[in-house]
Amino acid sequence: MSGQIDVLLYGLGAIGSFYAFVLSRSENVRLTVVARSNYDAVSAKGITINSENHGQHTFHPYRVVKSPAEASPVDYVVCAHKAIDQEEVAAQLKPVVEEGRTTFVIIQNGVGNEVAFRNRFPGCSILTCVTWVGAIQISPGIVNHTKSEDMQIGLYPNTQIDDATENQHLKTFADLLKHGKTRFKVLDDMQVQRWEKVVWNAAWNSITALTMVDTQTWLHSSKDAEPYTRRLMQEVINIARGCGVNLADDLIQKLMDKINAMPGIGSSMQTDCKNGRPMEIDVILGFPVRKSKELGIPAPYLESLYLLLCAVDGRIRAAL
């Protein structure tokens, strides 16, 4: 690889810091990070990763800024922020975007995450990703990463841009991931991956956040809890199919086997709720619920969870 590649990373939590580390392994990457609560720590001491796969590393990004307004246009904008207020974030990123040059890389849970960026910057390529990295920020600028590490990445196709250019945008970024020695796979159709993970998240995130119990405690809380969960998952699968995303029939059983092979777990939404932080309800439930209405696909279980979570989220936001 040759030629300098300017990258701005927005959302310097555990996942963002992990991918900042991966990108920092390429000498031709000039990395700017947008840091908020960890700005002072990261400016002074850089970012430290303790990884069971990669060992311990400390690195200093080229620049640490508090807002995209302090930076100039880049080749890649990596969005690893919590998926709330997507429209607002897209608006804030305007100073670092140059249509025809900038490509977005979205590393978030949920579906429909790309829409705000496509609408605001119709001339940009978007790479959409699902990540399976297990990491936590144990103190500002210090991230512990377990062995869990994988990513699926692919285009969110832009019909305004020719295929060769889009594929080059994808290849250049995939080469950075490869050089950064992280596990990943390039896929042709990312929407299957995104929706599959949403089937999981719509069930477990919502239920654990609303009940404040773990997954196993929920499943054993009444004889109808498991059938309820399966029907909820079926609703999301039906909506995905309505959107042209063909999820396999046996997904529900696979996800139930997976959850039953684990000890009871909470979720990021449960943690956010406990800590009085806004939750990722729009990309995990809101978008599917809107699609169900547009397409006339009934989803009463999903919609009820969404409405209850909207009220809880509203209470949390009012107290901020």
Ligand SMILES: *[C@@H]1O[C@H](CO)[C@@H](O)[C@H](O)[C@H]1NC(C)=O
């Ligand atoms: C983070 O990782 C370091 C190095 O492996 C370890 O000493 C420390 O206990 C870990 N901290 C937490 C909170 O897991």
